[in-house]
Amino acid sequence: MDDRRFPNLKYPTRRISYDVTRPYKEQVPPYRRSHSLAELQAEREREKLAAQAEGRPVTSSRATERRSTLSSLVFSSLAALDQTGNAVIPPYVKKKHKRQVIGLPDTPVALTEINLEDLIPRYAPPIKPTGTLKIQLLWSQEKTTLTVIIIEAQGLIIPGVPKDVEVNPYVKAFLVPGRAFKYRTKTLRNTRDPLFLEKFVIKDLPVGGGEENEDGALEFQVYSSHHVSRRHLVGVASIRLIDVDKLTSGQVELLVTPQTVYRMHQGDLRISGCYQPVAGKIVFNILEARNLPRVSILGAINPYVKVEMYVNGIREGKNKCKVRQNTQDPVWHHQVVFEVNRENPKLLGHVFVFHVLHKDMMTGVHKIGQVDLGWYSHGEQLEHWYEIMEHPHRSTDNWHPIIKTGKITS
Structure with a gap:
């Protein structure tokens, strides 16, 4: 290339001779050379003396650690030997158990720590009845026919309705379970103490009080009829068939409980x-x-x-x-x-x-x-x-x- 065409172009001057009085490179080289075993030991001694002079413990940080070389590996292997030349086995450190933060343990035994009894309600509020119902029950000699007389009801209250609202009561009777028999009385107008005096007969019951009689019961539902809202449930009362024989005169007065307390038998x-x-x-x-x-x-x-x-x-x-x-x-x-x-x-x-x-x-x-x-x-x-x-x-x-x-x- 002709230098006359580019007069402003200057080339760096070439060094022909070296000054031996000063080092060739003053900066730290970008690479790390391998260190001998004597250099490593001398450097560690200097660090230990400096730490003792300053009164601080001797610590090794990652910034001062050098790259693993053959000499450093030999030094570490020699440090792992005792004076007799046998390898020094480091003490066994038990690994900490990893604690599970989210989720359940692998075994369901941990559920025993849950106090489930605290979740069960301990107190039930007292139940206020909505009236009483008087009935009379008579068995036949073979105990296959039951005669039921609905005599009267007293003190009927419609739950959730003001007391000044008139009550037009009537009674429905069922034989449960299954509701195989159903009977309904007449409706009496504007009275809270109705007198029904109605009789009905339940036939074809199992002879001798079988399993159906042991589980069977008479359920009475007391209603109040209204023209606007059709009807209201006053409450429910029941008696088991096996308890009929325990009655002296056949008459019994049942408490009428609201629907929220008494569970209707639906199977x-x-x-x-x-x-x-x-x-x-x-x-x-x-x-x-x-x-x-x-x-x-x-x-x-x-x-x-x-x-x-x-x-x-x-x-x-x-x-x-x-x-x-x-x-x-x-x-x-x-x-x-x-x-x-x-x-x-x-x-x-x-x-x-x-x-x-x-x-x-x-x-x-x-x-x-x-x-x-x-x-x-x-x-x-x-x-x-x-x-x-x-x-x-x-x-x-x-x-x-x-x-x-x-x-x-x-």
Whole structure:
């Protein structure tokens, strides 16, 4: 290249000779050279003396550590030997157990730490009756026929209605379970102490007081008829058939309790439950039902069960089993699986509602009743729920009375 064409271009001057009086490179080289064993030992001694002079402990930081070289590896291997030449084995340090912060432990034994008894209500408010009902019961000699006389009622109060509202009472009588027999008295106008004096006879009962008589009972529902709101339920009273023989004169005065306290007998539902906290699931098995009431004039009933899971009042899941045709004692053996939150092992805020329904091709779906399982349940439902939570990974089944909560259409 011709330098005359570019007069302003200057080349760096080349060093021809070196000054031996000063080092060639004054800056720290960008690389690290390997150090000998003597240099490593001397450097460590200097650091130790400097630390002792300043009165601070000897510490080794990552900034002062050098890159592992062959000399440093040899030095570390020699330091691991004692004077006899045997290797010095470092002491065994037990590894700390990692504590699980989220989720449940692998074994359900930890659930024993949960004090489930504190969640069961210890106090029940006193029940105020809404009146009394006097009846008379007489058996036949063969105990196959029962004569019932509804004598009178006294002090009837309609719950949730002002006392100045007139009461037009009448009584409905049922033979439970199954409601195979039904009777209705006349309506008496504007009285809280009605005098009925009506008699009816229940025939074809099992001879000798069989199992049906042991489980059977007479249920009396007291209503008040109104033109505007149709009717109000004053309360319910009942007596078991096996207690009739204990009456001296056959007369008995029954307490009429409101619907919120007395559970109307709509049959029984058998449910099996198994809580699996490790898998985060709860499994229910709808086994069977018995003594379901007839909901139509022909007596046919096509029952099925619909299950819903509510978490803090919000429905999180649902499932239903098949419809069984024309039977009051259906059998399903239907399994339902719900996924639950592992971070809530007590299942607080969870309620499982089992709706027992009847499906009619003409009139649609009718609700028979329901069974609730959860910490807000009562009686047998709460005891079964407590057993499910107390013994996880174990299936427990129980019979539950079906509770009627909707509008009474019987």
